[in-house]
Amino acid sequence: MHTVERFHNEMTATQVAAYLRTHGILATVIGNRTDMTGGLNGALTFGRGFFEVVISSKRLDQLAKAYIEEFLTDPPSLPDDWADEARPDLTRLDRALIPDCPGCGARLHASRPLGPCIACRKEYDLLELIFAKHGPEALASCYEQTDPLSLVTDDEILAYALDCPRCSYSLDGLPMQGKCPECGHGFDRRQIIDELFSSL
Numbered sequence: 001m002h003t004v005e006r007f008h009n010e011m012t013a014t015q016v017a018a019y020l021r022t023h024g025i026l027a028t029v030i031g032n033r034t035d036m037t038g039g040l041n042g043a044l045t046f047g048r049g050f051f052e053v054v055i056s057s058k059r060l061d062q063l064a065k066a067y068i069e070e071f072l073t074d075p076p077s078l079p080d081d082w083a084d085e086a087r088p089d090l091t092r093l094d095r096a097l098i099p100d101c102p103g104c105g106a107r108l109h110a111s112r113p114l115g116p117c118i119a120c121r122k123e124y125d126l127l128e129l130i131f132a133k134h135g136p137e138a139l140a141s142c143y144e145q146t147d148p149l150s151l152v153t154d155d156e157i158l159a160y161a162l163d164c165p166r167c168s169y170s171l172d173g174l175p176m177q178g179k180c181p182e183c184g185h186g187f188d189r190r191q192i193i194d195e196l197f198s199s200l
């Protein structure tokens with residue numbers, strides 16, 4: 001697995017990962033790391049959280065960077081369904097994080113993310129209320145699929161560029177499971193991908 005880009009904005013990182021996946025690059029977001037690298041930009045970013053977009057193989061670095069560039073400069077070219085994947089699913093949120101109606105204090109529900117309140121008719125946007133109360137980190141559990149692998153067929157997995165987890169040798173053209181021809185390390189493609197996603 002290889003870090004291709006870092007963002008301070010989780011929404012952008014999540015959308016970029018989704019965009020890469022629609023282009024056949026296995027990508028996910030490793031969230032909220034603290035930037036302790038310092039350096040030239042250190043004065044601006046030191047100690048701030050960042051979100052890494054990681055891909056399955058360093059070999060796809062250039063291609064992924066090109067897609068990210070395309071995404072950042074020309075967002076309207078996104079496929080129609082990208083937003084669904086990038087939109088947080090509030091029903092996954094811990095119930096305790098859902099605020100009450102700002103107008104009357106009635107209980108709000110994740111299944112009804114936009115007002116008006118049933119009790120007092122006040123307009124609200126649940127997403128904004130959660131942002132204001134808990135910050136964007138609270139929404140982390142609402143992105144991504146809990147088990148992305150369950151939806152992916154063997155053929156699709158074989159199409160992803162994967163490297164040996166031990167020596168980074170290319171596993172292209174090799175079966176779902178086997179031994180790395182370079183170092184002899186046993187590999188299982190689903191397990192490699194599973195580890196990529198479980199590092200979230």
Ligand SMILES: [Zn+2]
Nearest residue numbers: 101104117120
């Ligand atoms: Zn109300």
Ligand SMILES: [Zn+2]
Nearest residue numbers: 164167180183
């Ligand atoms: Zn190897």
